[in-house]
Amino acid sequence: MIELYLKNGKNVADDSPAEVAVSGTKIMAVGHHLDGVRAHKTIDLKGKYISPGWIDDHTHCYEKLQLYYDDPDEVGYKSGVTTVIDAGSTGAENIGDFYQITRKKVTNVYSMINVGETGILAQNELEDLKTIQKAPLMKAIEQYSNFIVGIKARESHSVVINNDVKPLKLGKLFQKELGGNFPIMVHVGANxxxxxxxxxxxxxxxxxxxxxxGKPNGILDQAGNIQQFVWEAYRRGVTFDVGHGTDSFNFHTFDIANAAGLIPQTISTDIYCRNRINGPVFNMATTLDKFLMYGYSLKEVISKVTEKPAASFNLVNKGYLQPGYDADLTIFSLNKNTEITLIDSNQNKRKYNQKICPQMTVVMGKAYQIGG
Structure with missing residues (x-):
């Protein structure tokens, strides 16, 4: 007898029937209809969508900070996200404490290590290059190899002050020592x-x-065209991640990029307590609504928060609704003919008529009801 059986669900790819059987922490079987399943717990999804568990690859959820912080479970399983990756809130000095805190959370939590030792204790964490030290960073990555999945370098003026791209150059040297498969995420902003x-x-x-x-130091030139150096980076395989945040997603910029085909490979929120509570982010579902509004299919949108971020950060057991993968699942409805107002980071508003509504998450085989 297995632990969990989810029946009468619906596949995001084509609306076909979908059912999932879970044994322990793994997906055991997936099909249109699973016959003869005996489970300790059976949940009738009544036609709701079932997808691999959503992965948010840019969050800030180390609760002890003052600037950007949150509870991983508030931005995680309670909002439909089964796995969060913290984007460099902590460095070598405090990532061990962050790790210990996350072991008590329901949500799967991973972290990028900040290239600076202190993490984001202050906005200008990379002003002093002495905080960028190889030995403690490497030691932390070795010690917490099941937790640290990448390096984060914040390359905007308020962070690096007069250091330009020196922090990123150091981060790239560390990355090279770790091997070509160890990802680095780079934050960009004011110049x-x-x-x-x-x-x-x-x-x-x-x-x-x-x-x-929508900042002047962005992907568009003064005439409103995508700059050639941006296309060069995109075409050589740099991954473009949304990282919506309080100040980092602009409808006008995306109108141009989307029309030109400069589309994001991954969708993330850059969520923390203030932009979760006050907006414009609120949650992952609201962020996904914006890309449905742009005409992306449900399958495309969900792939950008499942298989694509799993690939970016080498989460080899996550991102797919297939036997043998971790039993992380997101169950949601798509409410149509429901007028909503979507807001970008510059307070521009657009109307839309569909809304993704998470109803339940399954995290490592355990089900949690999160909606009506």
Missing amino acids: PPELKSVLALMDEHDILTHGYN
Whole structure:
């Protein structure tokens, strides 16, 4: 007898019937109809969608910070997200404490380590290059190898002050020592450093977050066209991640990028307590609604928060609704003909008529009801 049987669900790819059987922490079987299943717990999904558990690859959820912080479970399983990746809130000095806290959470929590030892104790954490030290960073990655999944470098003026792209250059050296498969995510914003200089250092599979912001130091030139150096980075395989956040997703910028085909490979929120409570982020579902509004199919949108971020961060047991993968699942409805107002990071508003509503999450085989 297995632990959990989810019946009468619906596949996001084609609305076909979908059922899942879970044994322990793993998916045991997936099919249109699973016959003869005996389970300790059976849940009738009554036609709701069932997808691999959503992965948010840009969050800030180390609760002891003052600037950007949250409870991993508030931005995680309670909102439909089964796995969160913290984007460099902590560095070598405090990532061990963060790790210990996350072991008590329901949500799967991973972290990128900040290239600076202190993490984001202050906005300008990379002003002093002495905080960027190889030995403690490498030691932390070795000690917490099941937790640290990448390096984070924040390359905007308020963070690096007068150091331009030096922190990223150091981060790339560390990445090279760790092997080509260890990802680095780069935050971009106000200049200097110039976006062109940042992208020039980034290689295939490196992750650019906040790529669709509306700031002057962005992907568009003064005439409103995508800059050539942006296309060069995109075409050589730099991963473009949304990283919506309080100040980093602009409808006008994305109108142009989307029409031109400069589309994001991954969708993330850059969520923390203030933009979760006050907006414009609120949660992952609201962020996904914005991409449905742009005409992406449900299958495309969900892939950008499941298989694609799993690939970016080498989460080899997550991201797919297939036997043998971790039993992380998100169950949701798509409420149609429901008018909603979507807001970007610059308070621009757009109307839309569909809304993704998470109803339940399954995290490592355990089900949690989160909606009506």
